[in-house]
Amino acid sequence: MENKQIPTSLTQPVPEWKIKLAYFYAEHKVFLKRFSIFLLFFADVIIIFLLGSVFVNYKTGTIKEQDVLNQMRFNLVNTEAISKNKPRSLIIGQVDRIINNTKYDYLAMAENNNSDWAVTELRYTFEVAGKYLEPRQTFILPNSRKQLMYFNSEIGGEATLKILGSRWQKIKDFSLLSYKDGIKVEKSVFKQGQSDSTAGQVEILIFNETPYSFWEVGLPVVIYNRSLKPIGIDYIVINKLLSEEKRKIEIGWHEGLHEFVQQVEIYPEVNLLDNGSIMEIEAGHGSPPGLE
Secondary structure, three states: OOOOOOOOOOOOOOOHHHHHHHHHHHHOHHHHHHHHHHHHHHHHHHHHHHHHHHHHHHHHHHHHHHHHHHHOOOOOOOHHHHHHOOOOOOEEOOOEEEEEOOEEEEEEEEEEOOOOEEEEEEEEEEEEOOEEOOOEEEEEOOOEEEEEEEEEEOOOOOEEEEEEEEEEEEOOOOOOHHHOOOEEEEEEEEEEOOOOOOOEEEEEEEEEOOOOOEEEEEEEEEEEOOOOOEEEEEEEEEEEEOOOOEEEEEEEEOOOOOOOOOEEEEOOEOOOOOHHHEOOOOOOOOOOOOOO
């Protein structure tokens, strides 16, 4: 039988690039060893530097955290800055009691003397003889006064006003609130009644000099005697007061007034904090209807 020779790698020629690589290694053996040592040394330096940075950052963070913890023991609140950025409290006047036949009315003035803060919601009640009357709710615009009223209480006696809660809003846009005093009272007089059915009649003439028309305008009415003490109060609401409109209003006064009426004061109020209080401009033919 004929023997076949199995080819091996030893019988194959060595590639030229391997010969060149071996020659290069033999010729630069010392340099390569030194370069390898330098790379290892350089890598060690980088690792040590990174570990050092981590340690320094950790110590810095620990020191800052400790400083924060130490400062927490002290009151760092700037009370002066806080006081400048919060509204001043409402000024509440004395409570007046008005006898209304067999019942009692109560009246107190609340004043907001903040120029850029409005009370969007004020909840209050009157405490009479140790009992709280039914709570009421209202609003007060900046630099405004509001007559707080309670009608027909069956409880009489010395009364105090209690503020149950308030919600404030800082005003930044005064384009609408600049007209808060735009409803003028041009006339308010009390005419004595000619019969026993009424004590008299209050005649009012108001003028809306603002460029806006309002769905509702509240009119608190207060009647004063010669000593300018309230002897009668009422509250009416008029609807759809147009811009530049003058309107005459007559209120029959049925409650008995046992003192001479010196003057009548009207305090018009519109909630300008609510855009829904402004009437939409009437649309022309073919346009969708406005709020009715």
